[in-house]
Amino acid sequence: MKPEPRTRLMASGLLVLVLCFLAPLAAAQDAPKDLGSLQQDLVFADYSPLSANAELLRRLLSPLTVAQIQRSLARSGKALAGQEIKLPEERFVLYVPAHAPPQGYALLVYLPPWPEARLPQGWAEVLDQYGMIFVSAARTGNEASLLGRRAPLALIAVQNVMRRYTVNPQRVYIGGFSGGARAALRLALSFPDVFHGAVLNAGSDPIGDAQAPLPPRDLFLQFQNTTRLVYVSGEEDVSHLSMDADSADSMRQWCVYDFETQTIYRAGKQTAGHESADPAALPRALDSLLKPVTPDADKLAACRAAIEKELTEKLQRVESLIAGGKRDEAQKLLREIDARFGGLAAPRSVELAQKVGD
Numbered sequence: 001m002k003p004e005p006r007t008r009l010m011a012s013g014l015l016v017l018v019l020c021f022l023a024p025l026a027a028a029q030d031a032p033k034d035l036g037s038l039q040q041d042l043v044f045a046d047y048s049p050l051s052a053n054a055e056l057l058r059r060l061l062s063p064l065t066v067a068q069i070q071r072s073l074a075r076s077g078k079a080l081a082g083q084e085i086k087l088p089e090e091r092f093v094l095y096v097p098a099h100a101p102p103q104g105y106a107l108l109v110y111l112p113p114w115p116e117a118r119l120p121q122g123w124a125e126v127l128d129q130y131g132m133i134f135v136s137a138a139r140t141g142n143e144a145s146l147l148g149r150r151a152p153l154a155l156i157a158v159q160n161v162m163r164r165y166t167v168n169p170q171r172v173y174i175g176g177f178s179g180g181a182r183a184a185l186r187l188a189l190s191f192p193d194v195f196h197g198a199v200l201n202a203g204s205d206p207i208g209d210a211q212a213p214l215p216p217r218d219l220f221l222q223f224q225n226t227t228r229l230v231y232v233s234g235e236e237d238v239s240h241l242s243m244d245a246d247s248a249d250s251m252r253q254w255c256v257y258d259f260e261t262q263t264i265y266r267a268g269k270q271t272a273g274h275e276s277a278d279p280a281a282l283p284r285a286l287d288s289l290l291k292p293v294t295p296d297a298d299k300l301a302a303c304r305a306a307i308e309k310e311l312t313e314k315l316q317r318v319e320s321l322i323a324g325g326k327r328d329e330a331q332k333l334l335r336e337i338d339a340r341f342g343g344l345a346a347p348r349s350v351e352l353a354q355k356v357g358d
Contacts, residue, residue, distance in 0.1 A: 036098030036128075038119055041091045048159035050194065051152035053081050059190040060147060062213035063346035064338040064353055085152050091138045092157060093117035095124055096165060101131035104168035106290070107161055109154045109195070110136040111176035111183045113203075115143065120177075122279035130286050132171075135161050142179040150183045151190075158194060173289060175199035177276045178240075185247070189223055190215040197228035197289045201277050202240040204231055206250030214254070214342030224300065228292040229259035232285045234272030255303035257295045260288045311341050318352050327356045 049055065057066050057080075073080060097105070108127075112118075117138035127134055137153035144150050158172060174195040176184035181203030188198035189207055205212055214220050229251070231244040244261055251259055264272040264281045277285060314337050321330035334353055337345050 111180035
């Protein structure tokens with residue numbers, strides 16, 4: 001299994017520029033079948049509006065990066081593709097418990113670090129216990145780009161599973177292992193209106209930087225309010241335990257409080273290293289995932305106010321630099337603001353960038 005650098009989670013502008021329009025194919029969905037068994041090499045027919053390239057860029061990249069891509073497209077005379085994925089070529093694995101809970105199934109979309117679509121060993125019995133559907137797409141491992149494959153296929157999976165089965169929309173989650181967990185965190189951050197929680201198994205990152213920019217303001221506020229994160233790493237997986245701690249610190253700095261960190265221990269002499277959660281560890285993670293905690297309103301308001309104060313002061317500084325004719329300094333500070341505050345700084349950051357020609 002090849003490790004994934006953080007920079008692999010961002011699509012390059014060059015790749016975006018060469019996208020061509022793809023016409024979604026309309027086809028009838030097969031009726032639900034094989035409940036309680038594993039369906040492999042499954043083909044889905046429906047695209048999701050959220051998997052369109054324009055929506056992925058808006059949510060997953062910073063505002064100034066999106067503006068730069070749009071300018072490049074305009075200069076080249078090219079158009080952004082509608083959908084990047086060719087669904088007839090894609091294959092999914094799907095597990096549906098035999099008995100649906102009265103409130104509807106829960107749904108776990110899984111991002112692996114490996115290329116094949118498979119259900120981790122021993123998970124079926126646990127999914128049965130929680131009434132949770134599992135779906136994962138092939139060729140979404142660490143070699144796959146976030147924008148080009150991982151994100152759109154995860155959203156397409158949600159669209160198709162929810163059309164086939166009775167899924168409680170408040171119990172839709174995303175998870176992953178290793179590089180897949182890091183990608184899952186990006187999707188949880190940018191699509192809180194879809195995923196209400198994430199299981200981050202041995203993979204996580206800080207948010208609010210160039211590698212994990214904050215989404216548009218309304219989405220980030222929803223992420224703060226309603227998303228539950230569960231970090232799960234093995235006791236001997238020192239590097240990823242450290243990554244979990246750094247990510248959790250970042251969440252606190254950005255007023256995200258509904259998370260829990262868990263360590264996987266093994267009985268006897270065997271220790272847990274860098275490995276996927278086994279059937280003994282998975283229930284504990286799912287128990288936590290299904291029990292969100294409402295953030296303290298006063299604490300959240302005070303934290304948000306501090307962030308807004310910092311952002312306002314930095315944007316005012318850019319305005320002063322522009323007024324003083326210091327365009328280079330203004331451009332530099334704007335890029336720093338864009339990397340740190342992402343969608344929180346828009347549309348003002350974009351307007352100021354237009355003034356300095358950035």
